[in-house]
Amino acid sequence: MNLRKLYLSILMACLPWLLVACGSKGGDGDQPPQISSSASSSSVATASATIKVNQLGFLPLAQKLAVVPSGAGDSFSLIAVDSDTEVFTGTLGDAATWAPAGDNVRLADFSSFTTPGEYRMRVAGIADSNRFRIAEDIYQALNNAAIKAFYFNRASTALLEAHAGIYARPAGHPDTNVQVHVSAASPQRPEGTVIQAPKGWYDAGDYNKYIVNSGISTYSLLAAYEHFPAYYQGQNLNIPESDNTLPDLLDEILWNLEWMLDMQDPNDGGVYHKLTDKEFDGAVMPHETGTQRYVVQKGTSATLNFAAVMAVASRVYAPFDAQLSAEMLAAAESAWEWAQANPAITYVQPTDIKTGAYGDATLTDERAWAAAELYITTGEEAYYTGMNPTQVQATVPSWGDVCGLAWVSLAHHRNALSEVADKTLITQRITALADTLLADWEASAYAVPMQQQNFVWGSNSVALNQAMMLLQGYRLNGNSDYLGAAQSLLDYVLGRNPTDFSFVTGYGVKTPQYIHHRPSEADGIAAPIPGFLAGGPHAGQQDAGDCPVNYPSDLPAKSYLDHWCSYASNEIAINWNAPLVYVSGALQALTEQ
Numbered sequence: 001m002n003l004r005k006l007y008l009s010i011l012m013a014c015l016p017w018l019l020v021a022c023g024s025k026g027g028d029g030d031q032p033p034q035i036s037s038s039a040s041s042s043s044v045a046t047a048s049a050t051i052k053v054n055q056l057g058f059l060p061l062a063q064k065l066a067v068v069p070s071g072a073g074d075s076f077s078l079i080a081v082d083s084d085t086e087v088f089t090g091t092l093g094d095a096a097t098w099a100p101a102g103d104n105v106r107l108a109d110f111s112s113f114t115t116p117g118e119y120r121m122r123v124a125g126i127a128d129s130n131r132f133r134i135a136e137d138i139y140q141a142l143n144n145a146a147i148k149a150f151y152f153n154r155a156s157t158a159l160l161e162a163h164a165g166i167y168a169r170p171a172g173h174p175d176t177n178v179q180v181h182v183s184a185a186s187p188q189r190p191e192g193t194v195i196q197a198p199k200g201w202y203d204a205g206d207y208n209k210y211i212v213n214s215g216i217s218t219y220s221l222l223a224a225y226e227h228f229p230a231y232y233q234g235q236n237l238n239i240p241e242s243d244n245t246l247p248d249l250l251d252e253i254l255w256n257l258e259w260m261l262d263m264q265d266p267n268d269g270g271v272y273h274k275l276t277d278k279e280f281d282g283a284v285m286p287h288e289t290g291t292q293r294y295v296v297q298k299g300t301s302a303t304l305n306f307a308a309v310m311a312v313a314s315r316v317y318a319p320f321d322a323q324l325s326a327e328m329l330a331a332a333e334s335a336w337e338w339a340q341a342n343p344a345i346t347y348v349q350p351t352d353i354k355t356g357a358y359g360d361a362t363l364t365d366e367r368a369w370a371a372a373e374l375y376i377t378t379g380e381e382a383y384y385t386g387m388n389p390t391q392v393q394a395t396v397p398s399w400g401d402v403c404g405l406a407w408v409s410l411a412h413h414r415n416a417l418s419e420v421a422d423k424t425l426i427t428q429r430i431t432a433l434a435d436t437l438l439a440d441w442e443a444s445a446y447a448v449p450m451q452q453q454n455f456v457w458g459s460n461s462v463a464l465n466q467a468m469m470l471l472q473g474y475r476l477n478g479n480s481d482y483l484g485a486a487q488s489l490l491d492y493v494l495g496r497n498p499t500d501f502s503f504v505t506g507y508g509v510k511t512p513q514y515i516h517h518r519p520s521e522a523d524g525i526a527a528p529i530p531g532f533l534a535g536g537p538h539a540g541q542q543d544a545g546d547c548p549v550n551y552p553s554d555l556p557a558k559s560y561l562d563h564w565c566s567y568a569s570n571e572i573a574i575n576w577n578a579p580l581v582y583v584s585g586a587l588q589a590l591t592e593q
Helices: 003-012 041-048 140-152 161-167 211-227 229-233 248-262 300-317 322-341 364-378 381-386 403-412 423-443 459-477 480-493 518-522 574-591
Strands: 065-069 075-080 085-091 096-098 103-109 117-122 132-134 178-180 272-276 294-298
Touching: 085 117, 140 161, 140 248, 140 574, 211 229, 211 248, 211 272, 211 300, 211 403, 211 574, 229 248, 229 574, 248 300, 248 322, 272 300, 300 322, 300 364, 322 364, 364 381, 364 403, 403 423, 403 459, 423 459, 423 480, 459 480, 459 574, 480 574
Parallel strands: 178 294
Antiparallel strands: 065 103, 075 085, 075 117, 096 103, 117 132, 272 294
16 A cells, blocks of 8 residues: 555544434435446355344344345244254245335244243254344343443553453553644643643544544433443453452443543533544554644534533432532533533534544534533522523434433433423333334344444444434333333344344354454454444445455445444444444343343
């Protein structure tokens, strides 16, 4: 690769943060350009002619579906792996075509089979499926690993062998000598002022830290604990804090919250947009970098994200540390006041900063979310009315559209809200979205709500955020179809998809080996760090010019490349792993009830 291409590769490495995965944020950039691939149609057809199934498996009482190529027969059977004997038979559903993949398929439903064990699916005329298990704790290890992936992405600390095993590494980015960029300068902190903002998580495959993307990521983890505390209280992740009095999930979240607190200017309450190098680092380990780090521009979006997260954290940590809870609430209220005084300061990327922008020109969703969380935590009704709830819809969350998060929290706390809150509206917002997703699920040949327009950068996180919203519908009214549709979306991520990949490193039969993640690329270890969710397929193929191999297909649901070069389909990110944590834990907790 020549120097120009190397520079472009590094520059483009984190472009997911420049694209918005939700139509409400507008602009032609929402739909990346289509780039042709020279993959042959025969290779695509071969990949399609296999049985697709969740490669981990199922809880005994869960919905259990597989996708079978049409034309292979009318019946299926389950085969016990240990004895190669048939234990269940069923009839395949009607054939239908799923447009995002161009596959004509039939569904195999074996939900009524509940016996724990290890199985394969068999259909005459094609190869048996990958192995999968039915077990009472089937998602526990996955959930553990999805959370521990955040530990592996910690900044400002060494990862010791006792906790990280073969992935141990020296500390990188202490972030104790961070300069205030000219875009963030103020009278109290002029350009070049040195501040400290250690800890936090590296955002994705790069080594920078972004408040906006930390917002939805940290919230999703806090919501997992707030909604299912009993599930997480006994969890041991073997992280340095495992022996203290906090549940390990809250310990891991606190590592990022403490960084976020340092990103607030104590002089006025505004929050810096990001802490970053001026350009992306190459494929090196964290301790091998040495460039100057900066905090860049205060903005309304970052400040409202911060206010929302700190309001949630204040109530979640209150039973464990009253002083910390009070500090977080004060920080949230100060951020809210700054945002009220500065309602429309959108982020503008400085010309000398080349890292992820997370730019966002629409701020009504962040304002509604922050107001909802402050209302829930403080009980002050002015926050609820200030949310303007009748004008706020529930949408599938993304970093650029957080309206749905407000309704998730309001729905969870609805029985404790004051009279000002319209509980009927809260229920309607959640169920309307869940019903829309359910209708798409029912109409889908692959039994997933994913539509062609959902195959954007980080499409796997779109699937899991859809699942998270379906689970809110189930938690409201107990409609088991919502639970089944959410299960289908986890199945999709874990192998019941047209690529045959289980997209979580280390979890499944065929998993990503070459994720776009600097430590996994630079550590000299063949296997990637386990527990990371790859971004997943979409037809943009923005990295095609930098990749030495071609994508296998141009079709949105098949346009995935397991290669380090593929930052467009194979990068990892904290906002993609966070809903994996929520959904895997929620299904484990809810399906067994």
